[in-house]
Amino acid sequence: VKRVNVDNIYNHVAYLSEEIGSRGAGTEGELETVEYLVNQFESYGYENVSVQEFTFPSGGDEVTSYNVEATKEPLKKHDTGQEIIVGSHHDSVPWGQGANDDASGTAALLELARVYASTPTDTSIKFVAFGAEEYGLWGSRKYAEAMSAEDAENTVAMFQMDMVGSEDAGDLVMFTANGEKNTVTDLGSAAGSRVSELVPYSELGRSDHVAFHNLGIPAALFIHTPLEPWYHTEDDVMEHISKEKLKNVADIVGSAIYQAARKDTPALE
Numbered sequence: 001v002k003r004v005n006v007d008n009i010y011n012h013v014a015y016l017s018e019e020i021g022s023r024g025a026g027t028e029g030e031l032e033t034v035e036y037l038v039n040q041f042e043s044y045g046y047e048n049v050s051v052q053e054f055t056f057p058s059g060g061d062e063v064t065s066y067n068v069e070a071t072k073e074p075l076k077k078h079d080t081g082q083e084i085i086v087g088s089h090h091d092s093v094p095w096g097q098g099a100n101d102d103a104s105g106t107a108a109l110l111e112l113a114r115v116y117a118s119t120p121t122d123t124s125i126k127f128v129a130f131g132a133e134e135y136g137l138w139g140s141r142k143y144a145e146a147m148s149a150e151d152a153e154n155t156v157a158m159f160q161m162d163m164v165g166s167e168d169a170g171d172l173v174m175f176t177a178n179g180e181k182n183t184v185t186d187l188g189s190a191a192g193s194r195v196s197e198l199v200p201y202s203e204l205g206r207s208d209h210v211a212f213h214n215l216g217i218p219a220a221l222f223i224h225t226p227l228e229p230w231y232h233t234e235d236d237v238m239e240h241i242s243k244e245k246l247k248n249v250a251d252i253v254g255s256a257i258y259q260a261a262r263k264d265t266p267a268l269e
């Protein structure tokens with residue numbers, strides 16, 4: 001996707017991981033992150049940015065966290081009534097900067113939202129940065145819980161990007177919650193992503209796609225495997241982030257989305 005600007009993605013990773021730093025759920029870092037995401041989405045022209053507040057139990061307390069969402073509306077005359085969700089998680093583990101996990105996916109999410117703000121589509125596209133993934137996929141579960149039956153019915157694809165920028169990790173693959181191919185992995189494969197060895201669903205494959213799979217929505221996680229050695233350590237920092245990896249993922253997911261969002265039109269240049 002030519003309009004994807006990798007410098008934008010790289011700069012978002014730098015802002016999230018270095019300017020803000022650690023973004024553990026329920027911390028000051030999360031509040032700064034939510035503010036950054038809202039401001040970015042609004043700067044692309046989204047007027048419907050919404051913040052879903054939720055709480056989750058942790059260490060005997062109820063911790064407050066947030067999902068941040070911007071919705072790209074379809075062209076009225078082509079509207080299929082279908083919806084696509086593109087996701088990442090904006091939180092990090094509390095002891096690290098989470099440059100790859102998951103500032104990388106969140107940065108790619110922002111850039112795709114920017115590109116799609118001015119791209120006509122036949123479906124609506126919801127760009128959602130989830131909170132509190134690291135504490136047990138809370139944001140995506142709360143989001144899925146709040147979806148109406150009609151929304152769930154109309155949602156045809158969910159693309160999750162988690163850990164998509166490390167120079168020290170392996171190739172881009174897709175995981176699904178049950179280890180089977182689906183519409184999303186078909187679109188991803190056509191766009192150039194490899195399907196992981198189709199092992200049955202395991203703890204290893206957990207990210208925010210799972211809650212959508214559980215609603216019957218075709219969903220997949222885009223991730224590099226094998227994981228980098230810095231996974232969940234304080235060494236998950238900017239210096240291990242690869243612009244090439246970021247660009248590749250944004251191109252692949254960006255064009256896979258396009259196929260789902262404009263069924264009868266050629267691939268986005």
Ligand code: PHE
Pocket residue numbers: 101133134162163175204205206207208223227
């Ligand atoms: N969800 C994991 C995390 O954020 C990332 C992950 C997904 C790791 C799938 C391995 C396999 O930490």
Ligand code: ZN
Pocket residue numbers: 093101134232
């Ligand atoms: Zn993690």
Ligand code: ZN
Pocket residue numbers: 089101102133162163207
């Ligand atoms: Zn993650």
Ligand code: ZN
Pocket residue numbers: 167168239240
């Ligand atoms: Zn490195």
